[in-house]
Amino acid sequence: MVTDRGLQVLRAIVQDFVDTREPVGSKAIVERHAFGVSAATIRNDMALLEDEELIAAPHTSSGRVPTDKGYRVFVDHLAEVRPLSPAQRTAIAAFLDGPSDLDDVLARTVRALTQLTGQVAIVQYPSFARANVSHVELVQLGGGRMLVIVVTDTGRVSQRLAIVREEFDEDDLARMRADIAALLVGLPVREGVQRVQEHLGSEERTPSAREAATAIIARIVAEELEEFRQDRLVMAGSANLARRESDFRGSIYPLLEAIEEQVTLLKLMGEMVADDQGLASSIGRENDAFGLGEATVLASDYDATGSRARVGLLGPTRMDYPTNFAAVRAVARYLTRMLDDDESAR
Structure with missing residues (x-):
């Protein structure tokens, strides 16, 4: 059983060892801390702490260092966490x-x-597994490249580059946005991934250029949503x-x-x-x-x-x-x- 003064001695040993990186002896404790008792009394307290395996001698010197158990007792008895400056x-x-x-x-x-x-x-x-997809944006960058932006209602944003190998006019681009939004927006991330996978697996006929690009974008969005869940x-x-x-x-x-x-x-x-x-x-x-x-x-x-x-x-x-x-x-x-x-x- 560790006494109140024993805990104070343990606290002093932890603090001094952290500050100096040197094993702490009874004389140093008396000099640095106002215990109001002799070095012999502190040595007795240290002996009890050593019996409890809270401190140990790293070598034959009179100094002691905290053990893992000692650090745990020190942390558990922190009266309060002092505020930052x-x-x-x-x-x-x-x-x-x-x-x-x-x-x-x-x-x-x-x-x-x-x-x-x-x-x-x-x-x-x-974890954004329970988040909902709130917005999907497509931005044409030229050269068949498109920036795909996915936003959730929790503030998570991802941006990925898609290579669609085509340039689309504003009408086609608007339809692609609408198709992706219809698949995902308002749905939880987990359900959105399932919807995309079901949609991609349902294609039977040869897709148009716009549909093929939409499928590429949908795969990328599904990959991003999977990352949201991890x-x-x-x-x-x-x-x-x-x-x-x-x-x-x-x-x-x-x-x-x-x-x-x-x-x-x-x-x-x-x-x-x-x-x-x-x-x-x-x-x-x-x-x-x-x-x-x-x-x-x-x-x-x-x-x-x-x-x-x-x-x-x-x-x-x-x-x-x-x-x-x-x-x-x-x-x-x-x-x-x-x-x-x-x-x-x-």
Whole structure:
């Protein structure tokens, strides 16, 4: 059983180790923190923490470092997540302010978060499987090329180039728009994909040039809608892992592999349970099943017009948890407000 002072000693060890990267001894704790007790008393507290496997000696020195279990107890006993400074909040606003599509907003989100924290930043795309297709636009670019734009009622926008090998007059182009709209507009993404597949499978006669081009466009739209249904991540700051390689006991290769493949991180982030502040964490050995036993993942939910997803950080277990939690929460809240304002303006 850890006493209140024992928790305070653990907090001091975590904070000092994060700040200095050096094992923390009782003398250093007495000098840096106002406990009002002797170094001998602190040593006794540290011995109890070591018995509970919350701290450990990395070598024969008198200093101790937090274990994965120690970091977990530290995180679970955070009294509150301190707010970001005005300068940090201004930096988030500077990165994210301004109208843009969802892809660009999420790309700017991870850049802002990695700059604030020095960790790998992760943003999960919201699932748009339940979104409705609200608009399909076709723009002729010349040379038999056509830009196909698909918009959902949740603000997701995609643009793809179609090679139709023909030029069409305005009447034909208007009919093509109407044919695609009749297939898709107002339908959920999932149903839209099915409608396109059924339509393409029903063609029996030789199509006209306009019908053939419409079929090409319909296939492209179906591919885009399939992507709308898939979970994926946007990430930034992978180079920070290399810069902090000394914080990992083993190779950083499993982390780089997880970043590249995404499936592992998507599954991990999906299984993390949020606390009453809406924050979730998975620390060190808690990630063994995902091959990330030397990493910490922090996350907070954000709301994209009714579809929830997560924004988070990936880094070593030795990290500034209070500051990183604050950054993740602040960015998630800002992102929610921004997407909500964008939807309200439509």
